[in-house]
Amino acid sequence: MTxxxxxxxxxxxxxxxxxxxxxxxxxxxxxxxxxxDKNILVVExxxxxxxxxxxxxxxxxIADGEIQVFSxxxxxxxxxxxxxxSLSMCVALTLASGHELTLLHEIQPNGYLKLTEERxxxxxxxxxxxxxxxxxxxxxxxxxxxxxxxxxxTEEGVIRHKSLTAMEEQTNxxxxxxxxxxxxxxxxxxxxxxxxxLSVLIYSAKLNFTPVIGQTYFLYEKKDGSHVLSLVSPxxxxxxxxxxxxxxxxxxxxxxxxxxxxKEGGQ
Numbered sequence: 001m002t003x004x005x006x007x008x009x010x011x012x013x014x015x016x017x018x019x020x021x022x023x024x025x026x027x028x029x030x031x032x033x034x035x036x037d038k039n040i041l042v043v044e045x046x047x048x049x050x051x052x053x054x055x056x057x058x059x060x061x062i063a064d065g066e067i068q069v070f071s072x073x074x075x076x077x078x079x080x081x082x083x084x085x086s087l088s089m090c091v092a093l094t095l096a097s098g099h100e101l102t103l104l105h106e107i108q109p110n111g112y113l114k115l116t117e118e119r120x121x122x123x124x125x126x127x128x129x130x131x132x133x134x135x136x137x138x139x140x141x142x143x144x145x146x147x148x149x150x151x152x153x154t155e156e157g158v159i160r161h162k163s164l165t166a167m168e169e170q171t172n173x174x175x176x177x178x179x180x181x182x183x184x185x186x187x188x189x190x191x192x193x194x195x196x197x198l199s200v201l202i203y204s205a206k207l208n209f210t211p212v213i214g215q216t217y218f219l220y221e222k223k224d225g226s227h228v229l230s231l232v233s234p235x236x237x238x239x240x241x242x243x244x245x246x247x248x249x250x251x252x253x254x255x256x257x258x259x260x261x262x263k264e265g266g267q
Contacts, residue, residue: 003083007033011133022127024049195257211252219247
């Protein structure tokens with residue numbers, strides 16, 4: 001069963017990517033393919049519907065291309081596995097009702113697993129469900145497959161799903177709070193950096209007086225490129241002011257940093 005190498009993983013469902021024409025639409029799920037023996041393929045399916053119903057199944061099938069009769073017909077009465085190539089595998093099942101269920105597994109170029117389920121209902125109408133999975137990076141108890149071959153809700157699965165849902169809601173809320181705090185800290189850090197840069201500029205400027213905390217002052221650039229701090233506003237100087245341009249209106253804070261109050265246009 002060397003052809004099965006690319007499929008032997010635990011796959012986690014992308015519920016939003018799937019297309020489902022029949023059965024229960026899943027909310028979450030795991031689809032696990034493993035090997036029990038040289039030619040025995042183990043298929044495990046677990047999923048939770050949008051109504052929070054949990055379903056699961058497991059069956060083994062000999063992957064030699066021959067039809068196998070199942071001793072337990074709960075899942076199916078017979079089936080066979082066909083490998084088209086290393087990226088395409090088909091599991092064909094005959095259900096206890098006599099209807100056929102075909103499960104086409106295809107590894108996509110991006111590494112995802114595409115599972116196409118085709119079956120014919122009792123009215124002879126064909127239905128197709130398409131699910132997409134990615135390799136599971138962490139172990140979760142559910143997978144998704146919406147075929148008519150699985151009909152066993154589990155109370156334990158429902159309880160576990162509800163606990164997982166509550167856990168996800170709580171941790172997501174906590175992560176969002178931390179993310180908001182980080183964003184706020186980043187804004188505060190940017191504001192402190194701006195005050196620091198402005199303060200360095202002001203303390204290198206010419207001061208003819210001792211600044212008072214809380215007082216508003218005006219920072220100017222002189223014609224020679226140096227800076228000066230003044231009590232006189234640009235409007236008081238008039239259009240013929242002695243400076244090249246006004247840099248900013250500033251206020252001295254209690255920590256002796258300077259905050260820009262209002263940036264005036266250049267003269």
